[in-house]
Amino acid sequence: MTPDAPATLFPFSDRSRRLQAEVRRFLDEKILPAEAALQAHAADPATRWTIPPLLEALKDDARAQGLWNLFLPDDTHGAGLSNLEYAPIAEITGRSLFAPEVFNCSAPDTGNMEVLLQFATPAQQAPWLPGLLDGRIRSAFAMTEPAVASSDATNIALPIVRDGDQLVIDGRKWWNTGAADPRCKLLIVMGVTDPDAPVHRRQSMVLVPMDAPGVRVLRPLTVFGYDDAPHGHVEIEFTDVRVPVANLLGASGSGFEIAQARLGPGRIHHCMRLIGLAQRALEAMVARARTREAFGRPLGGHGMAQEAIALSRCEIEQARLLTLQAAAALDAHGNKGAKDLIGMIKIVAPRMACAVIDRAIQLHGAGGLSQDHFLAQAYAGARSLRLADGPDEVHIAALARSMLKG
Numbered sequence: 585m586t587p588d589a590p591a592t593l594f595p596f597s598d599r600s601r602r603l604q605a606e607v608r609r610f611l612d613e614k615i616l617p618a619e620a621a622l623q624a625h626a627a628d629p630a631t632r633w634t635i636p637p638l639l640e641a642l643k644d645d646a647r648a649q650g651l652w653n654l655f656l657p658d659d660t661h662g663a664g665l666s667n668l669e670y671a672p673i674a675e676i677t678g679r680s681l682f683a684p685e686v687f688n689c690s691a692p693d694t695g696n697m698e699v700l701l702q703f704a705t706p707a708q709q710a711p712w713l714p715g716l717l718d719g720r721i722r723s724a725f726a727m728t729e730p731a732v733a734s735s736d737a738t739n740i741a742l743p744i745v746r747d748g749d750q751l752v753i754d755g756r757k758w759w760n761t762g763a764a765d766p767r768c769k770l771l772i773v774m775g776v777t778d779p780d781a782p783v784h785r786r787q788s789m790v791l792v793p794m795d796a797p798g799v800r801v802l803r804p805l806t807v808f809g810y811d812d813a814p815h816g817h818v819e820i821e822f823t824d825v826r827v828p829v830a831n832l833l834g835a836s837g838s839g840f841e842i843a844q845a846r847l848g849p850g851r852i853h854h855c856m857r858l859i860g861l862a863q864r865a866l867e868a869m870v871a872r873a874r875t876r877e878a879f880g881r882p883l884g885g886h887g888m889a890q891e892a893i894a895l896s897r898c899e900i901e902q903a904r905l906l907t908l909q910a911a912a913a914l915d916a917h918g919n920k921g922a923k924d925l926i927g928m929i930k931i932v933a934p935r936m937a938c939a940v941i942d943r944a945i946q947l948h949g950a951g952g953l954s955q956d957h958f959l960a961q962a963y964a965g966a967r968s969l970r971l972a973d974g975p976d977e978v979h980i981a982a983l984a985r986s987m988l989k990g
């Protein structure tokens with residue numbers, strides 16, 4: 585990391601600095617050395633949909649050291665850090681695809697825990713929140729549907745119909761990240777409860793136990809061939825799934841509002857982690873350029889490799905500063921007040937990470953595309969984030985509308 589400019593422009597608290605150092609040490613000493621074994625577990629057909637004991641051991645270690653739930657601004661349940669204090673920590677965890685889970689800071693549980701804390705009653709929280717906060721169970725978020733353009737949340741069509749004191753759910757969702765994980769116990773499902781209400785008041789969110797009768801995982805989906813086992817991104821069919829009316833989150837018709845609240849911090853966390861991933865790709869690029877020789881000199885002696893390195897550093901630093909600016913705005917003005925800046929980083933950070941990782945792949949030659957380096961999977965993850973949590977175009981259109989309104 586190159587902390588000089590960010591640290592000057594956005595002075596981090598002593599606590600944030602201490603946690604940054606501790607998380608970085610834990611990552612370098614424990615997580616990065618475990619990556620090969622964790623990858624091997626995920627590649628073995630016999631084990632790939634099971635949880636590696638090594639990961640659980642790393643979680644125990646991180647929890648014991650207090651490096652746990654650092655994303656939660658609430659200091660009763662989490663670390664009580666502001667978004668600005670957490671941003672550089674999330675950047676460090678983004679360097680490894682395994683690290684966010686080790687620190688219990690991985691999506692979609694982070695967003696789901698925030699939703700439960702913000703919108704669920706104590707009785708709704710009781711079966712799920714303690715297990716999620718403790719990292720014993722996992723959860724998934726089911727909004728996107730195969731049959732409709734889900735980037736426009738008003739299109740969400742899955743019917744949730746009241747029948748006495750039950751809610752009945754029928755339909756299909758897909759891209760439910762984490763729902764294949766054997767520890768996944770809870771689905772937060774968005775569907776239509778009030779079809780005749782104004783367009784933004786039609787949907788609600790409902791808590792659905794993963795083992796409710798009628799919930800059926802149809803298949804894992806792949807991103808460029810990666811299925812992200814053991815968590816997965818799955819397609820789910822709901823057939824006459826019945827949950828108590830008491831499982832409705834917030835008021836009937838508040839699904840859109842809850843989705844907006846959930847996505848603000850979630851989007852910024854994704855961007856923070858992407859900056860860490862891009863930074864690691866840049867460091868790999870530099871190491872490669874120093875040591876590999878072609879046409880009589882190290883790759884770093886060729887102008888085009890130098891351009892790849894220099895442009896990557898510029899772009900990472902631009903995105904980092906914008907992300908910190910968005911984090912500071914979120915702390916100062918809340919979700920609504922920071923919405924343009926959050927939209928801006930959601931447009932900028934995934935594109936930046938794709939560009940940087942792509943250059944790193946190129947500098948690694950064919951090996952860069954293979955399983956021997958982290959780059960190919962990192963590219964798949966970064967590319968996904970040009971779609972997940974809303975495609976680029978939706979954020980670009982919203983930002984333009986906001987500016988044109990004045």
Ligand SMILES: Cc1cc2nc3c(=O)[nH]c(=O)nc-3n(C[C@H](O)[C@H](O)[C@H](O)COP(=O)(O)OP(=O)(O)OC[C@H]3O[C@@H](n4cnc5c(N)ncnc54)[C@H](O)[C@@H]3O)c2cc1C
Nearest residue numbers: 725726727728733734735759760761968972973974975977
């Ligand atoms: C790896 C991964 C994980 C995901 N995890 C989850 C999850 O856990 N839960 C969940 O519910 N969903 C999840 N998603 C789904 C994701 O949020 C949706 O794919 C996304 O919101 C887009 O919806 P869609 O796929 O239906 O695309 P559509 O809505 O069909 O949009 C397709 C394309 O249309 C274009 N478009 C749309 N709107 C506009 C516009 N205003 N102007 C111009 N062009 C436009 C864009 O190019 C867009 O990409 C995940 C996706 C991925 C890839």
